[in-house]
Amino acid sequence: xxxxxxxxxxxxxxxxxxxxxxxxxxxxxxxxxxxxxxxxxxxxxxxxxxxxxxxxxxxxxxxxxxxxxxxxxxxxxxxxxxxxxxxxxxxxxxxxxxxxxxxxxxxxxxxxxx
Amino acid sequence: xxxxxxxxxxxxxxxxxxxxxxxxxxxxxxxxxxxxxxxxxxxxxxxxxxxxxxxxxxxxxxxxxxxxxxxxxxxxxxxxxxxxxxxxxxxxxxxxxxxxxxxxxxxxxxx
Numbered sequence: 001x002x003x004x005x006x007x008x009x010x011x012x013x014x015x016x017x018x019x020x021x022x023x024x025x026x027x028x029x030x031x032x033x034x035x036x037x038x039x040x041x042x043x044x045x046x047x048x049x050x051x052x053x054x055x056x057x058x059x060x061x062x063x064x065x066x067x068x069x070x071x072x073x074x075x076x077x078x079x080x081x082x083x084x085x086x087x088x089x090x091x092x093x094x095x096x097x098x099x100x101x102x103x104x105x106x107x108x109x110x111x112x113x114x
Numbered sequence: 115x116x117x118x119x120x121x122x123x124x125x126x127x128x129x130x131x132x133x134x135x136x137x138x139x140x141x142x143x144x145x146x147x148x149x150x151x152x153x154x155x156x157x158x159x160x161x162x163x164x165x166x167x168x169x170x171x172x173x174x175x176x177x178x179x180x181x182x183x184x185x186x187x188x189x190x191x192x193x194x195x196x197x198x199x200x201x202x203x204x205x206x207x208x209x210x211x212x213x214x215x216x217x218x219x220x221x222x223x224x225x
Contacts, residue, residue, distance in 0.1 A: 004157070035215075040217075041217065042201065042215030042216050042217055042218060043158070043213075043215040044215070045212055045213070048212070058212065088155065090157050090158070092157070092158075100163065101148075101205060102160045102163070103150075103158075103160065103213065104160070105157030105158050105159070106157050107156060107157050108155070108156070108157055
């Protein structure tokens with residue numbers, strides 16, 4: 001299993017540009033998440049999905065959109081990039097049971113908006 | 115969701131036990147304690163979790179006090195590769211559970 005994969009690893013955007021961060025998992029997990037991590041800070045939840053076709057907002061959803069058409073893929077879309085979106089973005093997935101919710105993380109995408 | 119408090123940084127000598135404390139004084143009965151770590155800006159890695167009993171796996175041990183208001187993650191024989199930021203997270207077992215990340219403890223394992 002590859003686990004959770006993310007592309008690209010690095011990206012530089014100009015203000016106002018748009019892009020899609022890709023996330024794929026091969027563990028057949030229903031739950032998927034997008035986080036951002038600013039320097040020296042913990043992770044903040046942007047959006048999450050409990051299954052194909054179902055998404056919901058996290059703590060910091062403004063400026064982002066998501067879709068979940070398949071179990072495997074959970075892309076994150078930035079429509080009008082702003083310098084405040086400079087961050088490292090992590091995708092995660094989990095199998096959620098009643099007593100456990102271990103999340104598996106991808107390697108991250110480092111995004112700089114200039 | 116209950117909040118957690120961790121020391122910002124700790125040091126440990128290689129080969130010794132690393133004991134990382136976490137305070138979660140407002141934890142409620144159905145909330146689990148989870149520990150993750152993040153090595154040098156990589157994606158976080160799950161370590162261990164528990165409800166009220168002590169837990170052990172191949173990576174670490176988790177000791178939860180009887181009143182559940184604090185816990186300690188123990189790395190029994192720390193190596194240089196254990197240098198990382200360690201996050202203690204309290205997770206509600208209900209349907210609307212989400213991980214709320216704090217700043218964690220930056221553990222430096224020294225040779």
